[in-house]
Structures are given as structure tokens and as C-alpha cells.
Amino acid sequence: MSSYNFSAGPGVLPSSVIKQIREDLEKEENSHYSILEISHRSSQFDGIIHHAEERLRQLMDIPDDYAVLFIQGGGALQFEMLPLNLANQKNKIAVLDSGNFANKAAKAAQEVGKEATIVASSKPDHYRSLPKLPADFAAADYDYLHITTNNTIEGSTYHQENLPKTPGHLVADMSSNILAEPYDVSDFSAIFAGAQKNLGPAGVTLAIVKKDWLAEQKIEGVGPMMRYQSYIDKDSMYNTPPVFSIYALSLVLDWVFEQGGVKQLYLNNQKKAKRLYDYLDQSDFYQVPVCGQQRSLTNVVFTTGDNDLDRKISWQADQEGLHNLAGHRSVGGFRASLYNAQPMTAVEALITFLQKAEREHKS
Numbered sequence: 505m506s507s508y509n510f511s512a513g514p515g516v517l518p519s520s521v522i523k524q525i526r527e528d529l530e531k532e533e534n535s536h537y538s539i540l541e542i543s544h545r546s547s548q549f550d551g552i553i554h555h556a557e558e559r560l561r562q563l564m565d566i567p568d569d570y571a572v573l574f575i576q577g578g579g580a581l582q583f584e585m586l587p588l589n590l591a592n593q594k595n596k597i598a599v600l601d602s603g604n605f606a607n608k609a610a611k612a613a614q615e616v617g618k619e620a621t622i623v624a625s626s627k628p629d630h631y632r633s634l635p636k637l638p639a640d641f642a643a644a645d646y647d648y649l650h651i652t653t654n655n656t657i658e659g660s661t662y663h664q665e666n667l668p669k670t671p672g673h674l675v676a677d678m679s680s681n682i683l684a685e686p687y688d689v690s691d692f693s694a695i696f697a698g699a700q701k702n703l704g705p706a707g708v709t710l711a712i713v714k715k716d717w718l719a720e721q722k723i724e725g726v727g728p729m730m731r732y733q734s735y736i737d738k739d740s741m742y743n744t745p746p747v748f749s750i751y752a753l754s755l756v757l758d759w760v761f762e763q764g765g766v767k768q769l770y771l772n773n774q775k776k777a778k779r780l781y782d783y784l785d786q787s788d789f790y791q792v793p794v795c796g797q798q799r800s801l802t803n804v805v806f807t808t809g810d811n812d813l814d815r816k817i818s819w820q821a822d823q824e825g826l827h828n829l830a831g832h833r834s835v836g837g838f839r840a841s842l843y844n845a846q847p848m849t850a851v852e853a854l855i856t857f858l859q860k861a862e863r864e865h866k867s
């Protein structure tokens with residue numbers, strides 16, 4: 505029986521990358537040390553981290569005036585680092601509340617002493633749609649506008665074509681769709697993403713920060729580990745970086761490149777998502793809460809409308825090798841994560857299973 509992992513994160517990795525890691529661990533280099541045992545000051549790791557940065561710059565077409573940083577602490581730490589480093593003129597940020605993670609970011613900014621204003625929210629609509637930036641949004645009142653490009657839990661996305669337009673600084677949490685679809689980096693002043701959704705194993709988080717903007721900030725009362733500048737000054741090695749996670753990330757980035765880059769993966773992802781959404785839309789047994797262009801390519805959220813039945817079907821799916829399909833505990837239902845490394849065969853197997861479940865449970 506084949507087995508597929510639909511987990512939202514940590515998520516599926518390319519099988520060739522897993523194979524490479526296994527081989528690298530077994531291979532004795534001249535040094536006789538594996539990647540798990542090497543110093544971050546070794547020339548071997550220096551090559552890896554620089555290669556990862558260069559590959560990412562190439563894949564996302566990141567302009568030279570942006571720093572690319574490797575940080576620990578996940579997306580959640582970025583919810584605090586961003587306001588501490590980049591909200592020092594007005595001490596105020598604006599947030600588009602498109603889901604659970606946007607909401608968390610707003611709360612974290614408040615916790616670190618900044619004022620976070622929700623300028624629009626789709627919470628009253630149970631996050632089935634994306635909030636729209638109000639036409640009278642006063643960008644000059646805030647240090648930046650925080651958005652979540654892909655709402656991992658709710659299954660909605662601001663794609664490049666429907667990004668909110670602000671004359672001020674735009675900051676994006678791309679944790680669950682970075683490299684899954686193209687974005688123009690120069691539309692943003694900062695981007696961050698935890699690796700464990702689409703880039704590698706857990707343990708490392710990317711931050712891409714416009715250097716001029718950071719240089720304008722007067723940062724006070726913030727220790728070195730929480731300052732982007734420390735990571736810039738020390739090539740992300742102010743302290744010991746997550747060596748293994750960065751190594752695995754560099755392999756995933758090479759894999760993305762070999763697949764044909766973001767453009768090609770975007771085409772693949774559109775095909776996978778369309779195949780699943782088309783099936784769900786023609787079925788009168790399953791419903792997709794998010795509509796049209798706002799739908800996510802990487803996290804497909806759906807339900808039968810009956811929580812107990814959803815749970816039962818997820819359990820049956822698991823028995824048949826289709827793992828981690830249950831929706832986030834806060835929303836229930838199903839969530840099929842179709843990250844870059846998810847093959848089309850997984851989508852086909854899922855649809856075959858869902859058809860069977862529909863026949864079995866439809867009254």
C-alpha cells in the first residue's frame with residue numbers, strides 16, 4: 505500500500521532529499537564526521553549555508569538590497585522580532601486579520617509593547633474569505649502592514665495578483681506557501697517563513713529583510729539574539745545555527761531548482777489543486793468553504809458539514825495510507841496539504857478514496 509503524508513507541517517519532503525540525507529549520513533567524508541557532528545565554523549558548513557542563501561536568492565529573485573537570514577524560533581518568534589526590529593517610528597503596526605496566524609501575530613506585537621491594529625478582519629465570516637484593505641487605509645500611521653500570504657489553517661491565499669496594495673511597508677508571513685507560487689519580493693519590505701511547511705524540516709526560519717529599512721530603525725532594549733542586525737553582521741552565525749536544518753533546506757532548494765524553479769512548481773501546484781478542487785466542487789457531499797481565486801494551492805480545506813463524519817472519514821483515510829488529513833483542531837473538517845513535494849499521485853489517491861467515502865456515507 506502506498507502511503508501519503510498530507511500534514512500541514514512539518515510536511516512532506518521530496519523523497520530524493522530524504523535519500524540524499526541518508527546517503528550523506530552514511531558516507532564518510534575525508535573528515536570522518538557526518539553533518540550531525542560538524543562545527544558550524546567548518547568550511548563544509550560555510551559552503552552549505554552560503555549555497556543555501558545563493559540558491560534562495562536565485563529561486564526568488566531576491567534583490568541585493570535585501571538580507572537573507574537563517575533564524576531559529578519558528579514563525580512565532582518572527583511575530584515578535586518583526587515589530588521589535590521594524591516598528592520603532594510609530595510603534596504601531598496594521599494587521600489584515602485573515603486567519604489564526606495573522607491574529608497571533610497581532611497579539612504578539614502587542615505583547616512586545618507595540619500597538620497592533622486590525623484594519624480589516626474576515627473573522628465574522630469564519631475566515632472563509634480574505635479581508636480587504638480599506639480604501640482609506642492610512643499607511644502613514646503605521647510602521648508596516650502585516651499580512652499572511654497563505655492561511656494554513658483556513659485554506660485561503662493572497663496570491664501575487666490579489667496582494668493588498670499599500671504605499672507603506674508590507675510585511676508577509678509566507679510560512680506555508682513560500683516557493684509554492686511566485687511573489688515579487690520587491691513588493692515587500694520583509695518576508696519570513698518557517699521551513700517546516702514547504703522548505704525543509706523544522707528548526708530554521710527564513711527572514712528576508714530590506715536593509716535600508718532596518719538601518720532607519722532606532723532599536724532600544726532589544727538583545728542581540730532578537731536583532732536582525734546581529735544575524736546580518738555574522739552571516740546568520742551570531743550563535744550556533746541549526747546546522748542540520750540548514751543543510752536539509754539547502755538540499756530542498758537544490759531540488760526546487762532541478763524541478764525547474766518556482767515557475768514550474770507553481771504550474772504543478774495549480775494542476776494538483778485544481779484536480780482536487782474540481783472534484784470537491786462537483787460533489788454534493790463535500791464543501792469547500794473558501795471561494796474562487798482566494799483558494800489556497802498548498803492547503804485545501806473542505807468538510808462534509810458533519811464534524812463526526814469528517815473525523816470518521818479522516819480515520820478511515822489513515823487506515824488506507826492517506827495520513828494527516830484532519831483539519832486543524834480549531835476548525836475541524838479536512839485539510840489536504842499539497843506542498844511542493846506532494847506528488848500528483850497523492851492527489852489521485854485521495855480523490856479515489858474520497859469518492860469511495862462519498863459512496864459509503866452519503867445518505
Ligand SMILES: *Cc1c(COP(=O)(O)O)cnc(C)c1O
Pocket residue numbers: 513577578579580581605652654655656677678679680698701
Ligand atoms: C506554521 C505557521 C506559523 C507558525 O510557525 P512556527 O514555526 O510553529 O512558529 C506561522 N505562520 C504561518 C502562516 C504558519 O503556517
